[in-house]
Amino acid sequence: MDLPRASRPLATLAVGCLLLTGCGGAAQPEAPPSTSTPSSTTTTSGAASTSPAAPSPSSSSSGTSGAGCAPTGQEVPAGAAVKQTADLDHDGRPDELWLADSTPSSSGGALERRLGVRTASGGVFSVTYTTGSPIPTTAIGQSLDPSTSIVLLSDGRQVPLYAVLTGSGVGACRLVPSLNAQGQQYTFDLGFTGYGSGVACVPVSQGSSDPDAELALYGLLVTGGQAEGDLPGITRTRIELTDGGRQARNGPTDAPAELQGINPEGAQVAAARQVRCGDQGPDTAVTEPTP
Structure with missing residues (x-):
């Protein structure tokens, strides 16, 4: 069932608590080059733009806009897969994620794979990406706190991290890659390179049952369990996000005895x-449509 984060059921909170006490992981050390690469331009649907990854202070901010993203007058491409997701622009209403393979006129006929957001307030914005994986990509979104929302795009091998930037004015809300210390897109591993196995977001306050609790982002890694009689363990690495999610860094890693x-x-x-x-x-993930 697709529900806004404000309506998160207790059953889902139980999963979050399970992850907090029973899983963890490691993202790659400050993300080596990803097999899923975003384009250098962030665009609204159907119109190319050369806007840089970071918006100008006058047009947007990393915090909540209160009223949601301004309507852009853009439409989600025909044939796109669309799925309700969390409240990404912090206006109290669930938004939508979409994935599409489209051919905008600006690309000269070249097929583009596109990840996008459509907010309840009418904002439509997207980013192009590429991947070497043979399977369709999937995406989920979430609001971690009042100033940070993210999108996780999985190709079954790796998970590039995106930040949803919000602000007032048309074009202020955008989807941009979260960058690591080397200036590359921060990317989680799903066992393809051996740096990690999964991703989770869990309440910042341990044991919290508040459906509106702020969430922390973690990389997960299952270790061991390869030899006969050897049981696996789990380590976890907290991912520290700053500047509204534009920057991502590996935080502390632990491997609790339990x-x-x-x-x-x-x-x-x-x-x-x-x-x-x-x-x-x-x-709840949206899945890229297949030809």
Whole structure:
């Protein structure tokens, strides 16, 4: 069931608590080059733009706009896959994510893969991306706190991280890659390179049952369990986001004793191999349409 974050059910909170106490992980060390690469331009649907990744202070901010993103007059491309997601522009209403393979006139006939947002207030904006994975991409979005919303785009191998920038005025709301210390897009691993296994967002306050609790972003890594009789363990790395999500850095990593020697077929290991953020996960993800 697609619900706004404000209506997160207690069952979903239980999953969050499970992840907090029973899974974790490691994103790649400040993200080596990704197999999923965003274009250098962020665009509104159907119109190319050369806007830089960071907006000018006069046009937008990393905080909440209160009234949601301004209507852009743009439309989601025909044939796009659309799915309700969390409240990404902090106006109290759930928004939508979409994925499309379209051929805008500005590209000279070249096919573009596009990840986009349509807010309840009428803002439509997107970014192009590429990936070497043979499977359709999926995406989930979430508001982590009143000033930070993210989108996680998975190609089954890696998960590039995007920030949803909000602000007042037409064009202020945009979707941009979150950058690591090397200036590359921060990208989680799903076991393809061995740096991680999954992604999770869990309440900042441990044990919180508040459906509006602020969330922290974690990389997950299942370790061990390869030899006969060797049970797996889980480590977790907190991802520190700043500047409204524009910047992402690896925070502390730990491997709690209670997460070592656990059931390889259990819920903790299964959760550590998924991409989930609060009440948004595989069951709420939008999936790229296939030709």
